Amino acid sequence: MTVRMRLKQISLLLLAMAISAIGFFQMFRRTTGDASTTFLVLLLVVGALFVLLWALIARYQPYASQAILPCVLLLSAIGTMMIARIDNANTALGKPSDVATRQLVWLATALVLSCVLIVCLRDYRVLRRFSYVSMVVGIGLLLSPMIPGLGKEIGGARIWIGIGSHSLQPGEFAKLFLAFFFASYLFDHRDQLAVGGSKFLGVRLPRIRDLGPIIVVWVASMGVLVLQHDLGTSLMFFAMFVSMLYVATGRRSWIFLGAVFFIIGAFLATLVFSHVDARIDAWLHPFSDAEYNKTYGGSGQLVRGVFGLATGGLLGTGLGQGHPWFTPLANSDFIYSSVGEELGLVGLLTVLMLYLIIIASGMITAMKVKDGFGKLLASGLVFTMAFQVFTVVGGITLVIPLTGLTMPFMAAGGSSLVANSILASLLIVISNQANKPEPEVSSDTFQYEALAALRDHEIRTRQEAKDAESGASTNTSQFPQTTEQPRTVKGEAR
Template sequence: MIATRLRQISLLLLAMAIGFIAFLQMFERTTGGFPTNYAVALGLVGVLYLVSWGLVIRFQPYASQSIMPCVLLLSALGTTMIARIDHAKDTAIGFRQLLWIAAALVICDVLIVALQDYRILRRFSYVSMVVGLVLLLSPMIPGLGANINGASVWIRIPFTSSTVQPAEFAKLFLAFFFASYLFDHRDQLAVGGKKFLGLQLPRIKDMGPIIIIWGVSMGVLVMQHDLGTSLMFFAMFVAMLYVSTGRKSWIVIGLVAFAAGAVVAARIFTHVGARVDAWLHPFDNELYNQEFGGSYQIVTGLFGLASGGLAGTGLGQGHPDLTPFGNSDYIYASVGEELGLAGLLAVLVLYLIIIASGFITAMKIKDGFGKLLASGLVFTMAFQVFTVVGGITLVIPLTGMTMPYMAAGGSSIIANYVLAALLVVISNAANKPEPPTDLSETFQYEALAALRDHELKERGNR
């Protein structure tokens, strides 16, 4: 046991060392020294990570120990790039990001200590639904919502200039509700109807939930001009629906339904069509110089990736500040410029470890609610990574979503740290060894069952 704990703490200490070296190298090349405020903030975050590890060992002793070191590395790399861009633009977003990480760790510690049994979340399924929908639709409230860069997905904090993206928290509450609802209705939804092209289609009367979620997703797309959030929630529900029923037809229906809605929206609403045009023709001169909805950001990000090459320009030696939103929406391109293809692949490997740990937890746990919740949460994070990377590399249109744990923003950091804490709590239940069973009681139960079956057969023969 001691050797195992030493291996676990060594992963965390290694991640801390790599993060510190990244900050040190970047600051030496940009400012010529290590700022005092960053040294204090990094020390605070390091102490909080060690406290979190101790609390996990104490209250969640069987939890996966590979998730938080990867989260730490991603956060350290993202904050390093944010601080790098701060130096070029004379801003202080990186320091605030460290404070958000510290606040997120405190919230995670509370969850790790208080949430001994994650199944308590099932009791508040409909409360979670209401909270999730209120958060999701709150930016449309007049006077509260804020329209930034054409999307209405933020709400303003009263008496401040700060904003919050409530959709980041809505995904957690809706995941709680989806997991509970699908667990309760999985047998009904798994019943097949008619066959079509080799697929067992669901019954018409069971199509209600997916139609409702599709309607809400289209509403978000139309009213808030946010393709990313709309796609994420619908994809999360369809993925959890597939996990609960095992029916591939639900995936096909979900893809067809969202594709049809997106095509119609692209033709009717200019903001959606502009995203598609910029994706299909990024180097078109007219689109490149277009003030709103143009391809300038896409092309600049591609040039940044290209200049990074295989090994990158080196931390502090590139020009990631030239790309609009290089510290948030396009932070993946910023990393690619200064760390190259090797750095980008390392980032994807870190995400892959977290995703694999989450899916392994979902496969190992026997509780149906936990299986759905773990798979839904980890799919949401994986989907965010795919849409961000796919948008930057022109695989899919830009969605405006943020890279988990790396992009600037308090809402994203806190919500995704809570997601990681929930995966840690669920993994503890999945890895917990089962108590030894009394073999004598088992044999006695089997003998009584066999005797009862024999008596039933004899009565049937009479």
């Protein structure tokens, strides 16, 4: 890699850092007038860690995609900026808050873990050796909130575990381990799952005996919904498995079956679980008085988020000049609405473009990498991120019901930030293998290999002829010879 190319790559990261610094400066000048020393020190530490991570990628993953890291930096900066802006507003209203400071601490932790991953995980294929271990760890993390005394219920969903005064969402890490297992399992069984059965409405369905994996994952997803009341996580795991199943087999019938299972599950969930039915009612009739005035499970939060988006208009009210704190959970579940209020439609489209660059880089990596396990792993990880972004944006903009998922890299919360940073690092590691150039073969080596192949072919042909001759003589020796055998000409090659 030439020095000129490296300078172009580092310039992307430095440009992202400059845009972030201007945004923080403008936001603080319009709110408190100045930032705390602790916050500024943490910002400098995070900036230095981003530069260190880039240097380690250039050293240990030289052919990796250089588009992912600057996008992660910008998304993290926009999210932290909005969280700090809401903290300042809450402090001015007499409710002191330091969520942005904790977010920077979590971001620094995520970057340190990413640095370790970039240095230590030279070959991602080593993860395939621990496929069933990953399955056990993933299921254990997913069900850990159900342990009495450890799990915590927040907002009606039992998806948290308490660690002292802090809480952790283990489902964010479970998606990584289950992605490892799904990729390994589907890579080993892709030939059996690709075999088609009978046709239905022009679609060749899989064989009945091959439906076991999708039924098991569907039952597990419904179990998460039943035990933890978490619609978003259960839907995300099922959608991730179906997408990886399609990539492994190339059969659209799996997508069709996944949609059928999803419709059945959604219908049963509306009948059995009141909170799912309440979310659908709030989505269908958000502006009705009955839904808006409900004390629990109504559309009040959703409508306030929509009003925030409408207030932003095309260019937004400006950093520090809106009122995003009017919406509940404005720094986590509804941070997309907060960004839309102060940065407008242009800011929202910019955020979506950054996500699109990461997703497109992951998809290109999945298409370029020759290893089947890497192809499945990259597609599964990038689909998980795309699915989270779609469900959050779709829920806030009334396209689909709210699911409770968070925006990757932007929403307040250490679990989501660390897990998605590891996800991005894995995509970088896989992209290094995908972009690595093929070793050049010299003409002498090519000639040698061609002669060796020709020699092997001649030896194999002679052996087959000799076997055929010995077989013929064996067959004829069992019967009396009635004709004179042809003589062998002296000196004839045998």
